[in-house]
Amino acid sequence: MRLTDAFVARSLDEIRFWSRIMKEHSLFLRLGFRCEDTQLIAEAMQFQATFEDIERRSHAYSLNTDPSTIREFNCEVQNAATHIWAFKRKVLGLILRCKLPGGTNFPLLVDHVSREANYFRNRLDELNCGQLEPLHDAIIDENVFFLRIMADHAKFIGHLLDPSERKLVEQAREFGHEFDQLMFQAIDLSSMRPQSQTVPLLSQFVDENKVSVKSLRDFKKTAADLIEQCRIKSIIHPLLADHVFREAERFLFILEMFDRSLSGHHVNKKELLF
Ligand SMILES: [Fe+2]
Numbered sequence: 001m002r003l004t005d006a007f008v009a010r011s012l013d014e015i016r017f018w019s020r021i022m023k024e025h026s027l028f029l030r031l032g033f034r035c036e037d038t039q040l041i042a043e044a045m046q047f048q049a050t051f052e053d054i055e056r057r058s059h060a061y062s063l064n065t066d067p068s069t070i071r072e073f074n075c076e077v078q079n080a081a082t083h084i085w086a087f088k089r090k091v092l093g094l095i096l097r098c099k100l101p102g103g104t105n106f107p108l109l110v111d112h113v114s115r116e117a118n119y120f121r122n123r124l125d126e127l128n129c130g131q132l133e134p135l136h137d138a139i140i141d142e143n144v145f146f147l148r149i150m151a152d153h154a155k156f157i158g159h160l161l162d163p164s165e166r167k168l169v170e171q172a173r174e175f176g177h178e179f180d181q182l183m184f185q186a187i188d189l190s191s192m193r194p195q196s197q198t199v200p201l202l203s204q205f206v207d208e209n210k211v212s213v214k215s216l217r218d219f220k221k222t223a224a225d226l227i228e229q230c231r232i233k234s235i236i237h238p239l240l241a242d243h244v245f246r247e248a249e250r251f252l253f254i255l256e257m258f259d260r261s262l263s264g265h266h267v268n269k270k271e272l273l274f
């Protein structure tokens with residue numbers, strides 16, 4: 001794959017995945033506002049429409065699209081991601097100053113979705129500047145980011161399940177603890193940089209995380225199916241259950257790519273898009 005093709009492929013892949021995620025965040029935030037918060041509801045609906053349009057256009061482009069068109073598209077999407085990030089931080093400020101009493105968006109959930117928006121806009125910026133992180137740094141940084149995201153998901157699931165679903169709540173709590181531990185382990189590895197960036201250590205780190213993410217991914221899948229079939233008691237929107245499942249799949253996909261890059265000697269460095 002030529003470098004420009006890789007740029008187009010990687011940009012479209014990121015935008016297709018994250019624009020759908022941003023669209024869904026807008027819906028979740030809207031559902032958590034009180035009915036009198038008409039201005040916030042209108043803003044959330046506007047973001048939903050914006051990202052739906054971006055998602056649609058990202059599917060209309062292909063690998064044959066001119067890289068300069070994609071570069072412009074990336075700028076536009078990055079701008080939209082920056083705006084939704086600012087909106088989420090504004091909402092977080094309102095909640096933390098107790099201006100939205102009775103709303104049902106947890107502060108940690110709002111912070112979480114703002115971190116995802118920030119990740120998205122940074123990635124677009126890196127793509128456009130042609131400055132993706134070197135592999136050994138990306139492995140640590142992506143893990144620190146996604147392990148925290150996974151720990152948050154487990155906690156959200158635990159809090160949105162009905163308390164009477166005792167076994168599932170307990171399982172969610174255990175996953176929350178496991179991913180907190182993994183995240184601290186990743187932070188430890190990060191602070192030992194660059195000495196910690198040996199192939200055996202990084203590959204053990206990736207393998208261990210992969211095992212845990214697979215089991216959390218399966219738990220989310222089971223929960224999503226049970227919610228869809230109305231077999232358990234919760235206030236989890238079926239789309240939210242599917243959303244967190246897809247984010248775990250995304251993390252696994254990234255881990256598998258790291259795994260291949262660390263073990264394969266035939267990987268062309270320039271094609272390592274991280
Ligand atoms: Fe999300």
Ligand SMILES: [Fe+2]
Pocket residue numbers: 112116149153244247
């Ligand atoms: Fe998430």
